[in-house]
Amino acid sequence: MAADPRPERIRRILDEITDMLVSVAGEELLVVGAITPATTFNDDLALESIEFVALAELLQRRYGTEVDLLGFLAEKDIDQILAMTVGELAAHIDRVTAAGPAYTG
Numbered sequence: 001m002a003a004d005p006r007p008e009r010i011r012r013i014l015d016e017i018t019d020m021l022v023s024v025a026g027e028e029l030l031v032v033g034a035i036t037p038a039t040t041f042n043d044d045l046a047l048e049s050i051e052f053v054a055l056a057e058l059l060q061r062r063y064g065t066e067v068d069l070l071g072f073l074a075e076k077d078i079d080q081i082l083a084m085t086v087g088e089l090a091a092h093i094d095r096v097t098a099a100g101p102a103y104t105g
Contacts, residue, residue: 037087
């Protein structure tokens, strides 16, 4: 029986999100440490709203319109948004792209 490909797929998604975050917020993001699944967008990365919008655009370009970051955020309350991690976003992307052709990872 073959191993579950999901952990590897999610790791690739995390790497892609990290690259996108660096492109929208700059290399200084990496000065505070590696971006991991537990890294929070608010406390750890302190992303500005304009950076979230830029990230949303990059995500849609890469994964297709199924990955709607702003729609995903709209489903959360303010505490959930403030506590959201990079890993949560990666899991969301994995879920919404798993059945579709947009992700060729």
